[in-house]
Amino acid sequence: MGQSVIKLDKQKMKKLVNYYTPYRSSKKPPYSVMVATINGCKITAYESGKVMFQGDTHADEAAKWGEVSGKSKEQSKSKAKPNFLDQAHIGSDEAGTGDYFGPITVAAVYATERQQELLRELGVKDSKTLKDPTIRKIVKDVLQTDIIYSSLTLNNEKYNQLQRKGWTQGRMKAWMHHHAIENIIKKSEGKADYEGILVDQFCEPEIFFKHVKATRSTPRQDLSFMTKAESYSIPVAAASMIARYRFLSEMNKLSKLVGFDLQKGASKIVDQQIKRIVKSKGEPFLDQIAKVHFANTKKAR
Structure with missing residues (x-):
């Protein structure tokens, strides 16, 4: 199973914990502050500020919060450059x-x-x-x-x-x-x-x-x-x-469909836009324009 590890300050750690709260598990290992699972990825946040992401989507989830520290398995495998980079x-x-x-x-x-x-x-x-x-x-x-x-x-x-x-x-x-x-x-x-x-x-x-x-x-x-x-x-x-x-x-195209410029990313501005869309067009409409399994949908509700 692949994994990525990042180190966060207190402010970012608080944001991460809030973000994954809907997906938290009641069980957690010693010295951890949270364990959550989303999109096939297990996230374990520790008191030290380190956060471990494990599973198929570990790299995607880790990339939302910061640079990966240390050497994950895939990083060590990817260290050697292919010999064809300057060729066709x-x-x-x-x-x-x-x-x-x-x-x-x-x-x-x-x-x-x-x-x-x-x-x-x-x-x-x-x-x-x-x-x-x-x-x-x-x-x-x-x-x-x-x-x-x-x-x-x-x-x-x-x-x-x-x-x-x-x-x-x-x-x-x-x-x-x-x-x-x-x-x-x-x-x-x-x-x-x-x-x-x-x-x-x-x-x-x-x-x-x-x-x-x-x-x-x-x-x-x-x-x-x-x-x-x-x-x-x-x-x-x-x-x-x-x-x-x-x-x-x-x-x-999607911005024209909803009538205003959609925000990129998955920030609090996105949450506000979801509320606006749901109020005017109904929640099922999100299926046409969004990745509805993201935590933003639940936060907007």
């Missing part, structure tokens, strides 16, 4: 996983060495270091190049249906990464050779393969995984930007 390869990344409103989007990109140089000149880099207007501008230029790419969107209604069937967010992401990469390979048949495939790692490779098998697909065995891969691979960075671009486009 495929990269994939996703967006929207920690946002209450909006879908999950995944993109995969194939780029040759020449194309990678062009992407760098256009400003492609880790999307987390760029503001949304800049991402929009750069991606519009990127989509005019001759790179091969694929982008997938899991809308909120389908997301909620799968979640109710027992799918974790980790399984949904693995399913989408798998198909985005398969799309790239089909598009590039006879046109291009790739030296490797790099996935921005959100779970241990064994868990990724297990997730893909659970969707009745056959997982590829030629994948490499790295945490923060978008910092090392231009194709992954381009994929992260395209995924973010698609997510922002979908958020614009």
Whole structure:
């Protein structure tokens, strides 16, 4: 079972405990202040300020609160860089996983060495270091190049249906990464050779393969995984930007649907917006625009 560990100050620890209160367990180990389980992830908060996240979605939950400290199993596996980063390869990344409103989007990109140089000149880099207007501008230029790419969107209604069937967010992401990469390979048949495939790692490779098998697909065995891969691979960075671009486009559509700009993330502002939407359109309407299993739904009630 994968795990991540973070260290929080008193103020952030208080916010974390409040956030997971609806999912708390009555049993807790010595020196802990809370144990909760959500989305297949067990969260244990300790008096020392350390918080341990365990399970398929540990990386996603930990990322909501801060940088991972120490070395988790997947971090140690991801330490070695693949030897094809400066050669033609495929990269994939996703967006929207920690946002209450909006879908999950995944993109995969194939780029040759020449194309990678062009992407760098256009400003492609880790999307987390760029503001949304800049991402929009750069991606519009990127989509005019001759790179091969694929982008997938899991809308909120389908997301909620799968979640109710027992799918974790980790399984949904693995399913989408798998198909985005398969799309790239089909598009590039006879046109291009790739030296490797790099996935921005959100779970241990064994868990990724297990997730893909659970969707009745056959997982590829030629994948490499790295945490923060978008910092090392231009194709992954381009994929992260395209995924973010698609997510922002979908958020614009949903904002027009509700009549005001929806807030990204899962903050208190989101809670206020949920109340406003429920009051005007009813709670079932959230199924069309939100990941309703997030704790924000219960808080808004």
